Amino acid sequence: QFAMPSELHALPGARELAPLETVSGVPIFEIAPDILACAGGVSKVNAAMAAELLCLRYGVDLILNAGVAGCFTDLPTGTLVVASEFVQHDVDTTAVGDPIGLVSTVNTVTFPTWDPQRCREILAELGHPTKSGRVASGDWFAVKGHRAAWIRDTFHPVLTEMEGGAIAQVCLRNGTRFVALKSVSDHLFSERQ
Numbered sequence: 001q002f003a004m005p006s007e008l009h010a011l012p013g014a015r016e017l018a019p020l021e022t023v024s025g026v027p028i029f030e031i032a033p034d035i036l037a038c039a040g041g042v043s044k045v046n047a048a049m050a051a052e053l054l055c056l057r058y059g060v061d062l063i064l065n066a067g068v069a070g071c072f073t074d075l076p077t078g079t080l081v082v083a084s085e086f087v088q089h090d091v092d093t094t095a096v097g098d099p100i101g102l103v104s105t106v107n108t109v110t111f112p113t114w115d116p117q118r119c120r121e122i123l124a125e126l127g128h129p130t131k132s133g134r135v136a137s138g139d140w141f142a143v144k145g146h147r148a149a150w151i152r153d154t155f156h157p158v159l160t161e162m163e164g165g166a167i168a169q170v171c172l173r174n175g176t177r178f179v180a181l182k183s184v185s186d187h188l189f190s191e192r193q
Contacts, residue, residue, distance in 0.1 A: 001038055001050055001065050003163050008039040023057065026050050036060065040163075043139050044088070047163035051170040062114065062177040068185035069135065069161035070142040072152045075184050080130040081158060082119045083180035086111040086165040089151045090138035100154060103169060110134075111168035114177035123181075133158030135182065137165025148188045159184070 002008040009015045011031055019027035020036075026049070031037045036058055040050025047065075054060045075081070087101050087110055094100055101109040113119075120130045136157035142148050151160060164180045171178035 001040055001047070001054065001063055001163075001167060003039065003042045003047065003067050005039045007067050008037055011037065023053055024049060026053055028053075028058070043162055044137060044166035045139075048166040048170050051167040052174075055170065055174040055176050060176060062179065063167060063171055065164050065167050065178070065180040067161065067163065067182060069159035069182040071159055071184045071187050072148075072189060073158055074187070074190040075131060075158070077184050077186070079184045080123065080128055081135070081182045081184065082116045082123070082130050082132045083113050083135040083159075083164060083182060084116045084132050085113060085134050086168040086180070087134065087136050087155045087157065088138060088165040088169075089136040089155055089157075089160070090140060106169065106172060108172075111165060111172055111178075113168065114179055116179075119179050119181075130181075131158070135164055135180065136160045137162060137168075142188055144188050152189070160188070 017029045019029050021028055026038050026040050029037045038050050040046045051063055054063055091101050091103055116132050123130050134157040136151050136155045142160045159182055168178050
């Protein structure tokens with residue numbers, strides 16, 4: 001599952017594929033036998049809608065979310081990061097006594113991914129070294145400043161992006177395995193390239 005069509009079209013041969021169907025504005029592609037792909041759109045709502053569509057309409061047993069993310073550390077641009085877990089930095093019900101980031105529907109702050117160490121081993125076997133760490137999702141295109149510093153200091157993520165936390169929540173509720181692979185696109189506090 002991708003956010004943007006340009007990410008999906010980066011797959012070999014994907015640009016020439018016609019969608020199997022389009023449901024609620026989400027084109028679904030079969031990129032290989034029994035492997036579906038879609039570009040659900042930017043933001044948590046679009047990502048959740050596409051993930052739920054994949055779970056309910058197609059009965060997938062694993063969702064892989066791939067894309068780019070801003071980095072809170074000095075990992076070089078292009079570094080591949082296998083997400084170990086997600087938090088949603090824009091969920092705040094502290095006014096009723098909840099901890100920051102708590103998604104009360106499922107009573108958790110952190111949303112784990114499926115076997116990140118095994119995913120890293122598979123990618124290493126394919127010649128792609130990776131890092132691993134927590135990723136913070138929220139409907140905010142991250143830029144350096146007070147809000148980014150607050151997210152860094154509150155949730156201690158390696159990366160931030162706009163879709164993975166929502167997909168992780170949908171997968172948790174559907175009992176679907178979830179893997180996320182992100183490429184460092186920019187840096188919030190480091191001048192590293």
